[in-house]
Amino acid sequence: MEIITSVREMQALARKWRQGGKSTGFVPTMGYLHEGHLTLMRKARTENEITVASIFVNPLQFGVGEDYEEYPRDLERDAPLAEAAGVDYLFVPTVREMYPRGYQTFVEVTEVTRGLCGASRPGHFRGVTTVVMKLFNIVKPDRAYFGWKDAQQVQVIRRMVEDLNLDVEIIPVPIVREADGLALSSRNVYLEPEERKAALVLSRSLKRAEELVAQGERQPEVIKEQVKQMIEAEPLAQIDYVELVALPDLTPLEQLQGQALLALAVRIGKTRLIDNTVLEVEG
Ligand SMILES: Nc1ncnc2c1ncn2[C@@H]1O[C@H](COP(=O)(O)OP(=O)(O)OP(=O)(O)O)[C@@H](O)[C@H]1O
Numbered sequence: 001m002e003i004i005t006s007v008r009e010m011q012a013l014a015r016k017w018r019q020g021g022k023s024t025g026f027v028p029t030m031g032y033l034h035e036g037h038l039t040l041m042r043k044a045r046t047e048n049e050i051t052v053a054s055i056f057v058n059p060l061q062f063g064v065g066e067d068y069e070e071y072p073r074d075l076e077r078d079a080p081l082a083e084a085a086g087v088d089y090l091f092v093p094t095v096r097e098m099y100p101r102g103y104q105t106f107v108e109v110t111e112v113t114r115g116l117c118g119a120s121r122p123g124h125f126r127g128v129t130t131v132v133m134k135l136f137n138i139v140k141p142d143r144a145y146f147g148w149k150d151a152q153q154v155q156v157i158r159r160m161v162e163d164l165n166l167d168v169e170i171i172p173v174p175i176v177r178e179a180d181g182l183a184l185s186s187r188n189v190y191l192e193p194e195e196r197k198a199a200l201v202l203s204r205s206l207k208r209a210e211e212l213v214a215q216g217e218r219q220p221e222v223i224k225e226q227v228k229q230m231i232e233a234e235p236l237a238q239i240d241y242v243e244l245v246a247l248p249d250l251t252p253l254e255q256l257q258g259q260a261l262l263a264l265a266v267r268i269g270k271t272r273l274i275d276n277t278v279l280e281v282e283g
């Protein structure tokens with residue numbers, strides 16, 4: 001595996017593969033790799049001739065007072081993990097390399113970013129779409145892999161790809177969980193042992209919602225209320241949002257039908273965690 005830090009060098013390599021007709025799979029990440037990221041990388045490995053991953057903690061997608069400074073960074077730990085997962089090139093640019101002096105161009109998706117994390121983290125998705133657009137232009141992948149843990153991010157990126165006619169296939173990958181249900185996240189390292197236990201309330205409340213739907217419940221408000229009550233019963237948890245919206249547009253729902261996304265953002269102590277499940281009703 002080769003580590004590339006220069007945009008120009010990465011672009012030159014990508015141009016060479018394109019001209020040689022080699023397919024490229026790309027996995028953008030913010031690093032501190034875990035089994036969720038590695039699953040994306042292994043999938044990219046099996047479906048493409050060249051596998052590229054990036055590690056870049058993108059300052060543009062963090063709001064004021066968020067954890068940009070504390071976000072875990074450890075390239076010495078990450079590089080061998082990426083290599084073992086089959087990554088050929090690990091792109092690790094600096095902030096100055098991605099946003100040189102005078103930088104002033106941004107990409108904004110307007111509708112599907114309004115609710116959920118877009119509402120609770122203003123400017124977040126503008127930062128995500130801007131960096132992902134840049135990364136796509138640098139790596140020129142045929143396929144790009146995104147985790148369903150960030151379900152809204154998947155819909156936002158898909159919208160950007162469709163609206164801007166980008167020649168890349170977006171491949172969503174199911175959420176990877178710990179044996180006890182907690183969705184893997186780089187931010188789980190912030191959790192103290194007691195908080196780690198309390199964090200299980202996210203996946204448990206999603207399971208409860210799935211049971212309610214299996215029992216015939218179709219009222220979004222009833223499902224959301226049950227989820228909220230479960231989370232509020234956990235003393236260390238504080239709800240940021242609990243939303244039940246239609247897929248793929250993430251618009252409000254009057255009645256559960258087709259595919260809906262039940263998405264949560266919950267603070268456990270100072271750590272903001274997200275999780276979700278797709279609720280599917282036939283007919
Ligand atoms: N548990 C998971 N299962 C599947 N994909 C995941 C999981 N966690 C992260 N990913 C995906 O990995 C990619 C990189 O995500 P990122 O580097 O932000 O990791 P993260 O663990 O989600 O970090 P954090 O939640 O702390 O921001 C994204 O597409 C994300 O959806």
Ligand SMILES: CC(C)(CO)[C@@H](O)C(=O)[O-]
Binds near residue numbers: 058061132
């Ligand atoms: C896609 C991404 C790497 C862009 O910075 C980030 O939002 C993430 O890790 O999900």
Ligand code: BAL
Binds near residue numbers: 030061062150
């Ligand atoms: N996985 C989403 C990146 C972020 O929280 O900024």
